[in-house]
Amino acid sequence: MSSETVRTDAARGDTPQAGPEQSPARDLTGTALTTGRLVLCAPGEADVDRLTELCQDPAIGAWTTVPSPYTRADAEHFVREIVAGGMAGGTDAVFALRHATTGELLGMVGLHGIAARSDRRTAHAELGYWMAPQARGHGYITEAARAVCRWGFEELGLERIDWMAFVGNDGSRRVAEKVGFTLEGTQRRRHVQKGRVVATWIGSLLPGELR
Numbered sequence: 337m338s339s340e341t342v343r344t345d346a347a348r349g350d351t352p353q354a355g356p357e358q359s360p361a362r363d364l365t366g367t368a369l370t371t372g373r374l375v376l377c378a379p380g381e382a383d384v385d386r387l388t389e390l391c392q393d394p395a396i397g398a399w400t401t402v403p404s405p406y407t408r409a410d411a412e413h414f415v416r417e418i419v420a421g422g423m424a425g426g427t428d429a430v431f432a433l434r435h436a437t438t439g440e441l442l443g444m445v446g447l448h449g450i451a452a453r454s455d456r457r458t459a460h461a462e463l464g465y466w467m468a469p470q471a472r473g474h475g476y477i478t479e480a481a482r483a484v485c486r487w488g489f490e491e492l493g494l495e496r497i498d499w500m501a502f503v504g505n506d507g508s509r510r511v512a513e514k515v516g517f518t519l520e521g522t523q524r525r526r527h528v529q530k531g532r533v534v535a536t537w538i539g540s541l542l543p544g545e546l547r
Contacts, residue, residue, distance in 0.1 A: 362426040362492075369431065371483045374476060376431035376445065378423055379415050383432060386441045387411040390468045397530075399505045400466050404530060426450060429488075433467075433480050443467035445480045447488050447497070458495035461488055463541075465511070472507070478514045482546060485515060489543045496540055502527065503535040512539055516547040 369376040379387065390396070391406035403410045422428025430446035447461040463485065467477045488494040499517045501508040513519070517539035526536035 364423045364426055364429050365420075367423070367429065369483050369487055370436065371479050373436055374442075374480055374483075375434045375436050375439075376480055376483065377434070378419050378430060379432040379441070379444070381415060383441055384408060384411045384415060387414065390441070390443075393469050395469070396466050399502060399508065400464075401529070402466075422448075429461075429484070431480070431484065433471075433476060441468070442471040442476055443480075445477065445484050447484060447492075447494075450488075450492060450494075452493075453495065459493055460496045460498065461492070461494055462498040462500065463512075465508070478511050481511060481515050485541055485546055489546070494543075496542055499537075499539045499541070501537050502529055503537055505537075509537060514547065515541065516545045517541045518545070 365378075367378070385408070388406065388408045388411045391402050391411070396402060397404035397406070418428070419430045422430060427450050428446060428448050429450065430444065430448075432444060433442040434440065435442060443466055445463075445465040448464055450461040451457065451459065453459045463481060465477050465481055485497055488497055497517075499508075499512045501512070503522060509519070518541070519537060519539045521538060523536045523538055525533050527534050
């Protein structure tokens with residue numbers, strides 16, 4: 337689900353040797369990706385004010401799980417705890433979208449709940465993203481989401497990437513479909529969003545389906 341949401345291969349500490357259905361946790365700190373127009377890397381302290389500003393946008397508050405109203409303290413917690421902790425633990429890979437020429441922060445994209453294969457589930461993660469109002473309509477988020485999904489398959493060995501959005505979030509759905517996600521259905525009364533019970537679309541992307 338769009339949310340407040342590269343390259344590192346180091347295993348963390350004394351992680352045991354991986355078996356056939358698991359892989360060692362990976363510290364993703366410092367991971368960065370580039371596309372034709374963007375640089376994707378974790379947001380840092382210098383981005384706190386910009387994040388606070390962008391998350392005042394009503395659409396971000398309505399369609400994502402970011403706090404609303406959004407304060408500077410929320411941005412600090414996001415950067416210092418959520419992003420840093422997720423990257424270090426290998427459970428979440430959160431990237432700021434930056435314009436490759438100007439360096440302007442345009443939005444966020446990430447893989448959340450990254451999990452290796454187990455005896456019950458394939459290796460998987462969930463894609464999330466949001467864009468600054470002035471950056472919408474230029475294809476940036478599709479470009480970034482495509483790059484992050486490709487990285488997830490090729491570098492993390494994911495076997496499935498999920499996408500979820502509240503029903504009615506047509507912009508998020510268009511991006512997902514352009515990337516190659518297949519809409520699998522609607523989950524009724526799936527989430528509580530800002531006090532409202534809402535239905536959720538869910539889709540999936542498998543290796544080889546990326547467009």
